[in-house]
C-alpha cells in the first residue's frame with residue numbers, strides 16, 4: 267500500500283500528460299512558454315482571483331509574497347509553529363521575525379483568539395496555514411488583520427481545492443486573503459512532477475511586484491527595478507498541472523469521501539481508546555485532506571505495529587518549529603503548548619484520491635488492532 271498513490275494517478279492520465287509534455291518538448295519554450303500563462307489563467311478562474319502568478323515552489327510563493335509586501339529586517343510576522351518549516355523559514359530568510367502563536371487543539375490551525383495579544387508596532391503581516399487541507403479561520407483572522415491594517419498571507423500548500431463559506435460567501439482556499447500561496451509539490455492535493463507553486467491575489471500592485479520578483483526584479487528585460495530572484499515555474503511542470511486539471515474535481519470529491527469515510531469508520535475507536543482522536547472539521551468549511559491525520563497515544567508503538575501490518579504512516583510534524591534549533595531563538599520553549607501536545611500525538615494515514623475503500627478498510631482494521639495492543643500494554 268502506498269502512503270500517497272501517485273502511480274495510479276499517472277496511469278489514468280498517462281495519455282494526456284505524455285502528450286502535454288511532448289507538446290512542450292516540440293515547441294521548445296521551456297521557460298515562460300505558453301503553458302505558464304494558460305495555467306495561471308485556469309487557476310485564477312478556478313479560485314476567482316484576479317491574478318495567479320506561478321512560481322518555482324510553494325516555498326518561493328511564500329517568499330515572493332513577503333517580498334512583494336516589502337517585508338524588512340526586524341519586522342514581525344505572526345504565524346503558527348505547527349507547520350512545515352517553509353512557512354517560518356521565508357520570514358527568517360528576510361531577516362524578519364516569525365512570531366509563533368498557538369493552534370486550536372482540535373483543528374491544529376492557528377487560533378485566532380490568541381493573535382491580537384501577539385500584535386506589536388513591528389507586526390507587518392499574519393500568515394495562517396490551512397493545515398492538513400482544512401482552511402484556517404480566515405474570516406476571524408481577516409477581521410483582526412483589518413482592525414490592525416495588516417495583510418494576510420494564507421499558506422494554502424496543503425489545502426488547494428478546499429472551500430470556505432463563512433459569511434455566506436463560498437470562497438476557495440488560496441483566494442481568501444491579501445495573498446494566498448500554494449504548492450504543486452507532487453504529494454500536495456494538486457501536484458506536478460517536480461517543484462512548482464503559485465500565488466493568488468486581487469491586488470494589481472502586489473501581482474506586478476510578484477511577477478517582477480520571480481524574474482530577478484525585472485520590469486522589462488535587463489531593467490531591474492527591485493531585488494528579485496529566479497523563481498519561475500518550468501513550462502513542463504505547468505503543462506503537467508494543466509493536464510491534471512480535468513481530473514482534479516473528481517480527485518477532490520474522492521478526498522472528501524475518503525476523509526468522511528475515515529471519520530465514520532474511526533469514530534468508534536475514539537470512545538474505546540483514551541488518547542485516540544480525530545481532527546474536527548468546522549461546519550463552515552471543508553477539508554481536502556492533504557493529509558488524513560489522527561491523534562494517537564504511544565505513537566512510536568502504533569506506527570511500528572502498522573508498519574508490521576504493511577501500512578505506511580507519517581508524522582506531520584514531530585516537533586513544532588519553536589522547538590527546532592533553527593527557530594528556537596524566536597520563541598520560548600514553554601510557548602504554544604497546544605502545538606507541543608499535537609506534535610507528540612499526530613500521525614497521518616494513507617490518503618490519496620486513488621486509495622481504494624478495501625485498502626482503507628485494511629488501514630482501519632490494522633489501526634484498531636494496534637490501538638488495542640498498545641492500550642492493553644499501558
Ligand SMILES: *Cc1c(COP(=O)(O)O)cnc(C)c1O
Nearest residue numbers: 323324325350352353423449451
Ligand atoms: C509543502 C509545504 C510548503 C512548501 O511547498 P514546496 O512546494 O515544497 O516548497 C509550505 N508550507 C506548507 C504548509 C507545506 O505543506
